[in-house]
Amino acid sequence: MGKAxxxxxxxxxxxxxxxxxxxxxxxxxxxxMTPFLAPGTAITEDMKIGSDIEIDSVxxxxxxxxxxxxxxxxxxxxxTSEIQTIGELAGAxxxxxxx
Amino acid sequence: xxxxxQAAPSIFRKFDTLFSRREAVMSxxxxxxxxxxxxxxxxxxxxxxxxxxxxxxxxxxxxxxxxEPCLDAARDALETHGTATTGSRLANGTYGLxxxxxxxxxxxxxxxxxxxxxxxxxxxLAAISALAGKGDHLLIDADSHACIYDACRLSEAxxxxxxxxxxxxxxxxxxxxPEEGARMVVVEGLxxxxxxxxxxxxxxxxxxxxxAYLYVDEAHxxxxxxxxxxxxxxxxxxxxxxDFLSGTFSKSFASIGGFCVSRHDAFEVIRLMSRPYLxxxxxxxxxxxxxxxxxxxIRTRQELRENLWARAHQLHAGLTAAGFEPASAPGPVIxxxxxxxxxxxxxxxxxxxxxxxxxxxxxxxTPHAMSLLRLSVSAAHTEADISQIIxxxxxxxxx
Numbered sequence: 086m087g088k089a090x091x092x093x094x095x096x097x098x099x100x101x102x103x104x105x106x107x108x109x110x111x112x113x114x115x116x117x118m119t120p121f122l123a124p125g126t127a128i129t130e131d132m133k134i135g136s137d138i139e140i141d142s143v144x145x146x147x148x149x150x151x152x153x154x155x156x157x158x159x160x161x162x163x164x165t166s167e168i169q170t171i172g173e174l175a176g177a178x179x180x181x182x183x184x
Numbered sequence: 185x186x187x188x189x190q191a192a193p194s195i196f197r198k199f200d201t202l203f204s205r206r207e208a209v210m211s212x213x214x215x216x217x218x219x220x221x222x223x224x225x226x227x228x229x230x231x232x233x234x235x236x237x238x239x240x241x242x243x244x245x246x247x248x249x250x251x252e253p254c255l256d257a258a259r260d261a262l263e264t265h266g267t268a269t270t271g272s273r274l275a276n277g278t279y280g281l282x283x284x285x286x287x288x289x290x291x292x293x294x295x296x297x298x299x300x301x302x303x304x305x306x307x308x309l310a311a312i313s314a315l316a317g318k319g320d321h322l323l324i325d326a327d328s329h330a331c332i333y334d335a336c337r338l339s340e341a342x343x344x345x346x347x348x349x350x351x352x353x354x355x356x357x358x359x360x361x362p363e364e365g366a367r368m369v370v371v372e373g374l375x376x377x378x379x380x381x382x383x384x385x386x387x388x389x390x391x392x393x394x395x396a397y398l399y400v401d402e403a404h405x406x407x408x409x410x411x412x413x414x415x416x417x418x419x420x421x422x423x424x425x426x427d428f429l430s431g432t433f434s435k436s437f438a439s440i441g442g443f444c445v446s447r448h449d450a451f452e453v454i455r456l457m458s459r460p461y462l463x464x465x466x467x468x469x470x471x472x473x474x475x476x477x478x479x480x481x482i483r484t485r486q487e488l489r490e491n492l493w494a495r496a497h498q499l500h501a502g503l504t505a506a507g508f509e510p511a512s513a514p515g516p517v518i519x520x521x522x523x524x525x526x527x528x529x530x531x532x533x534x535x536x537x538x539x540x541x542x543x544x545x546x547x548x549x550t551p552h553a554m555s556l557l558r559l560s561v562s563a564a565h566t567e568a569d570i571s572q573i574i575x576x577x578x579x580x581x582x583x
Binding site: 141142143144146147150154157158159160161162163 | 326333336337342343344345347353356357360361547548552553
């Protein structure tokens with residue numbers, strides 16, 4: 086609690102309501118990564134993308150685009166190239182959703 | 185600190201994955217990423233050892249590398265101006281022939297400003313990184329060439345990717361941007377991996393309606409599409425609305441180098457500050473002279489395009505009939521997605537053994553982690569050449 090939600094956040098471009106809580110964002114990241122992961126792979130906040138989770142940089146781009154679409158946000162490349170963990174990715178999404 | 189380098193952190197450790205991937209590719213036969221041609225016999229034939237190879241992956245779309253006008257231009261420039269300029273465009277590296285080519289490119293495209301660069305890679309690197317500065321926004325197609333990604337990194341602008349060839353997705357991203365700062369959308373005319381064409385007419389509309397400049401890289405399409413070969417923007421009737429149009433001399437222009445033209449005369453100012461333009465030697469006299477000779481051929485010889493397109497349709501139809509599914513409509517680039525990397529490598533080797541060279545494209549260089557056999561058609565291919573390529577692929581499919 087405490088952060089203001091930016092105007093329009095919580096509704097994606099198709100008009101669907103989406104949760105802006107970090108735990109739900111992590112669940113969404115897991116869903117976006119599913120096509121690239123072995124079945125049953127668990128995902129936690131501190132896992133490193135590319136080493137703990139075996140996914141290559143091109144697939145990460147697709148995951149980011151999926152999240153951008155879902156939340157109706159834009160994550161600049163300068164931001165995403167610095168991201169190492171699932172928690173950081175969720176944080177970057179959260180930051181775009183909040184003012 | 186370290187007694188010897190054995191104890192130092194290895195600077196090569198980061199390449200461990202790359203080493204193992206290279207090993208996997210090499211163990212399947214020839215080395216596709218280090219293939220050596222011993223002699224280039226013509227625009228469509230080469231020799232490897234004692235074997236003659238039919239080239240179907242050279243991007244030599246108009247087959248001008250061995251044309252008399254280009255060979256003569258190279259010889260004359262070499263004799264008159266020497267082998268190299270040995271200097272930057274801003275110092276001793278601007279000759280009359282550099283300026284003459286810039287003038288004729290401006291006239292050809294109907295542009296107000298025109299710059300040439302030492303390579304095609306540098307054209308995008310120089311122009312995009314100079315145009316977009318801190319506080320500006322670059323919106324790039326997700327399938328952009330590596331030089332566009334590198335240009336974005338070199339600029340200090342905020343870079344946002346949008347879905348490949350999707351003007352609607354671009355519009356949503358433009359709508360989310362703050363009002364401050366300039367905006368520039370960057371797309372390509374013909375995408376080199378899958379051979380698909382951009383809807384530039386729609387991109388012009390979306391970009392300009394949202395206050396964004398449109399930058400189009402026509403590296404693979406100038407010479408092949410549009411009125412007198414002016415590219416995809418010309419073919420779609422929007423050439424005069426494109427803000428910046430770049431291209432390369434290393435494909436249809438049968439040389440090496442690149443260019444960027446603009447309808448904005450202020451574009452000329454980047455000569456004074458663009459690092460990839462300034463801090464490198466200018467194009468060699470013979471390279472620039474060949475590009476200029478090729479421009480004249482591209483502009484005047486419609487029969488080259490007619491042959492290119494006849495061969496492209498022949499190849500596309502023949503491969504489809506043989507059971508392959510090209511990724512895009514007929515065009516100078518025909519890409520065949522394969523089920524996996526191992527199949528693509530094995531088939532690439534089989535084709536080479538049968539005397540056909542095509543490009544092998546595997547992740548991460550491809551969109552959506554696809555493994556591709558990529559062919560490029562040339563105006564210098566004969567009907568019999570294309571039949572030979574189709575027959576070789578058909579044998580491959582039959583196993």
